[in-house]
Structures are given as structure tokens and as C-alpha cells.
Amino acid sequence: MDNHLQETLLKKGRLLPVMEHFYTLQGEGAHAGVAAYFIRLGGCDVGCHWCDVKESWNAELHPLMDMEALAKNAAEHCKTIILTGGEPLMWNLSILTKKLKSLGCRIHIETSGAYPLSGEIDWICLSPKKTAMPKKEIYAKADELKMIIYNNNDFKFAEKQAALVNKDCKLYLQSEWSKREEMYPKITEFILKNPRWRASVQTHKYLNIP
Numbered sequence: 001m002d003n004h005l006q007e008t009l010l011k012k013g014r015l016l017p018v019m020e021h022f023y024t025l026q027g028e029g030a031h032a033g034v035a036a037y038f039i040r041l042g043g044c045d046v047g048c049h050w051c052d053v054k055e056s057w058n059a060e061l062h063p064l065m066d067m068e069a070l071a072k073n074a075a076e077h078c079k080t081i082i083l084t085g086g087e088p089l090m091w092n093l094s095i096l097t098k099k100l101k102s103l104g105c106r107i108h109i110e111t112s113g114a115y116p117l118s119g120e121i122d123w124i125c126l127s128p129k130k131t132a133m134p135k136k137e138i139y140a141k142a143d144e145l146k147m148i149i150y151n152n153n154d155f156k157f158a159e160k161q162a163a164l165v166n167k168d169c170k171l172y173l174q175s176e177w178s179k180r181e182e183m184y185p186k187i188t189e190f191i192l193k194n195p196r197w198r199a200s201v202q203t204h205k206y207l208n209i210p
């Protein structure tokens with residue numbers, strides 16, 4: 001395929017860089033424990049220093065895949081699809097989500113919100129990062145706010161972000177994995193004082209599943 005055609009298909013969202021795709025249980029947040037098909041798109045420039053999928057950052061390292069074919073394959077496994085990354089909103093998700101919807105899927109996204117929304121999404125898990133703040137429009141649409149707690153300052157950042165989301169948005173605090181022993185006691189204490197928050201744990205890491 002020539003480069004120009006490839007660029008056009010990438011822009012339209014017909015081809016997107018895919019780091020991995022797999023059927024497993026959602027480990028964290030509001031749908032922890034639910035069977036879901038994950039599509040992890042390559043590419044992220046948000047730059048969290050503690051990121052546990054740094055291999056995703058360079059989109060050029062990941063093969064371009066046909067989104068209609070990938071959607072068909074995913075829907076054969078499961079009707080709950082999780083789009084993650086990387087930062088999946090760096091890409092045009094309209095073709096992928098349209099095909100998934102036509103196959104009866106419910107589509108979740110995990111995003112920092114740093115790029116505009118695209119496609120048809122049923123559940124938005126917004127996880128804001130200080131290095132690239134979310135676009136304003138996404139706060140009203142977020143179904144779940146998942147704040148990663150790496151240090152004590154992150155509680156203040158979490159409260160500021162919670163003030164921006166809609167009133168039905170579920171609020172989660174999740175320790176960054178390497179800090180879990182230090183931060184979960186603090187998260188527990190915080191939630192006991194602020195019970196509209198809930199704790200999220202990366203259960204997939206304990207279950208040894210992807």
C-alpha cells in the first residue's frame with residue numbers, strides 16, 4: 001500500500017495502530033470483574049512518568065490493522081469492548097465504533113481526555129493527567145472518573161477534577177501500582193471521610209491476567 005493511501009485510511013480511522021487485543025476480565029474501576037474484549041491502540045504523548053504501558057507510546061511500532069476486521073473478531077468473543085491505550089482518542093474511532101455497534105457491542109473507553117472524543121461510546125472512563133489536561137467537553141460526558149494516586153498531592157488534584165464532572169459520574173481513587181502499599185491506607189482514610197469516592201484496585205495484576 002502506498003504511503004498516501006495509508007495516511008488517508010489512518011485519518012479516516014479505517015486503519016489504526018494496534019498494540020494488542022485480547023479477551024480477559026476488566027480489572028479495575030466500575031466494571032471490575034466483567035468479561036471484556038480489550039483493544040489497546042498504540043500512541044500516547046501524555047507522558048505519565050509511572051506509565052505501565054510505555055511500549056504503547058510510539059504508534060509507529062505497532063501494526064496498522066483494519067478496524068472492521070478487528071471489530072468483527074472482537075464481537076465474536078464478547079459484546080463488551082474496552083478501547084484503551086496508549087491514548088485511544090489520538091485516533092478517529094468512528095469506523096471501529098460504528099462496526100462494533102452494528103454487531104451489538106457496548107463500547108467502553110479508557111482515556112486521559114486530552115484529545116477530542118470521536119465515535120460512538122457507551123461508557124467513558126476519564127482518567128485526567130496533569131501533564132495533558134482533559135478537553136473541557138469530556139467532563140460533562142464522563143461516566144467514571146478514575147484518579148491515579150501516586151503521592152499526597154494527587155488527592156487535591158482528584159478533588160479538583162471531581163468538581164468538574166457531571167453529578168452522576170462515579171468517582172474512583174486507584175493507587176499507582178508501585179505505590180500501593182503506601183497509598184491504599186491513605187486512600188481508605190480519604191474515602192472514609194469522603195464517601196462519595198470508591199477505591200479501585202488493579203485486580204487483574206493479582207489474578208495474573210492481562
Ligand code: SF4
Nearest residue numbers: 044046047048051086
Ligand atoms: S495516559 Fe495512559 S498510556 Fe499515556 S502515559 Fe499516561 S498512563 Fe501511559
